Amino acid sequence: MRHCWIFYAVGLIAASVQAADPEMIARGAYLAKVADCESCHTAGSGHAPFSGGLPINSPFGVIYSTNITPDPTTGIGQYSYEEFSRAVREGVAKGGKRLYPAMPYPSFAATQDRDIQALYAYFMEGVKPVHHIPPQTELPFPFNQRWTLRFWAMIFATQKPYEPRADRDERWNRGAYLVQALGHCGACHTPRGLAYQEKAYSEWSPDYLSGSVIENWSTADLTGNPASGLGRWSEAEISTFLETGHSRLGIAFGSMVTVIENSLQHLLKEDLDAIAHYLKSLPAGRKGRSYYQPLTTQNELILTGLETGVDKFEHPGAGVYAGFCAKCHEDNGMGRLPRISRLSGNSMVLSENPVSIIRQVLEGGKGPLTKKGPKPKKMPGFAKKLSDREIADVLTFVRNSWGNTAPPVIPREVSIVRKEMLQE
Structure with a gap:
């Protein structure tokens, strides 16, 4: 019993x-x-x-x-x-x-x-x-006082479970939910405030997804800005970029490579399309840089600053570009798609903060390796070959050629990024 x-x-x-x-x-x-x-x-x-x-x-x-x-x-x-x-x-x-x-x-x-x-x-x-014990996080005082995060969360972490907007269709709501919640796109692409909080968590604020700086990378502006944002991208191009990391207007680099390889390329096509649909609905956030498309009779982008041997070295940075960059990115800045990015009209080239393109020139890198994308081509780093002045000049040239219009890069900006990279 x-x-x-x-x-x-x-x-x-x-x-x-x-x-x-x-x-x-x-x-x-x-x-x-x-x-x-x-x-x-x-x-x-x-x-x-x-x-x-x-x-x-x-x-x-x-x-x-x-x-x-x-x-x-x-x-x-x-x-x-x-x-x-x-x-x-x-x-x-x-x-x-x-x-x-x-x-x-x-x-x-x-x-x-x-x-x-x-x-x-x-x-x-x-x-x-x-069974693995990771290293313990040990921040200096006062940031090691975790109890203070209770008050930080009360003030800044105010999100509630997503509720669909009645004035939007199902695809838009699906995209908004993926971007705002589990996709946590704003964690990198929304600027931070003085308390390191995201300035916005949804499309109701013009700051949302307007770009930020994370670990010495400037993240992309995902609003409708026509130069530095997604204003010139179609929904199909955004969806393809999320899946492959490549598009006619740019190739993913930096920390976005890992995001695409480990996450986005595995999403369902309908979810990628929903995200693209939502992002494309966002109006331009902060004031962006400008881009115009100069045309030849063949309706192709013309060369700025490198058309003739006479003009070739009159522009600061043009000589550096001709010697180190034009072989891959072409004299007209159009690159060799889909493996080598174009620089003419490239959203990150026109970004308000040039830290990403500075870092890319310094350390090089390559795009993501995905199931449906092309085999990425590695870009060499030029930290040991070019001085701060040369890098500043060539990036200023790139940011103001082939229809691009953006503020110049100064040597001090390059020097700061170079030093911070050594400390990582």
Whole structure:
């Protein structure tokens, strides 16, 4: 009789432990791609996914990402759904520890309940537990006083779960939800205030997605500005860029390469199109730089400053461009699409802040490697070959040729970026 009660009790326990719905786990896996969880919570190649330890540079010091595998002692294996939801949407870990807003919980707060449930199912049932203790984040005083983040969150992290706008169609609302919530695009593309808060969380503000500076990269203006933004991009071009990192108006570089490789290229076509549809609806934010398209009789962009041997070296930076850049980007700045970016009309070339193009010239890089995109071509770095003055001159030349019109780059700007890169 005693054994029967034991078997009965075991049966009750087994019945109470129900595996998550496979469809929900799969949905959670997809949403984890949308949120790009792997990029921040994986220390790099050779490290287990989601096991944490990636160093994230912030104005206050280095913040290390946490282990979000279901390991019961070093990860989130003992989190209840309510604790998981609070960590993701409110920035409060199990036990009440406040998370730094390097974790984009102000954006994740807009995530709807059903998606949080799917993410919880995936991280508890679909992710392999990894026993790993990442390095501890140790910021200097007063930034190590995490209790103060409670008041920061009360003032700035005010998002609620996304509610569709009745005056917009279903595709627009889907795109807005993906961008504002799990996609957390504003975390990088919206300028920050004095308290390091995002100045806006939705399209109701002209600051939203108007570009920012993160880790010595200037992020793109995603509003409708015709020069530095998406004003000249079609919805189809935006969608293709998100999937492949390549378009006729630019190629992804810097931290956006990782976002496309680990996240965006895996999204459904209808979601990419929805994001493009939403972004294309945004009016121009802050005042952008200008671009005009000069034409020849063949309706092609003409050469500015390099047309003749007489003019070739009259423009500061033109000689440097001819010697180091024209071989790949062409004399007329049109590049060799889709592998080599055009510079004429390039949105990042016309960006208000030139830090990204300065950094690109200094250290080089290559575009993303994706399933549907071309094989990326590596651009060499010129930090050891060109002086601050030469880089400033050539970028000023590029920013004011082939229809581009943008402020000059000064040597001091190049010097600052060069020094900050050495400190990373």
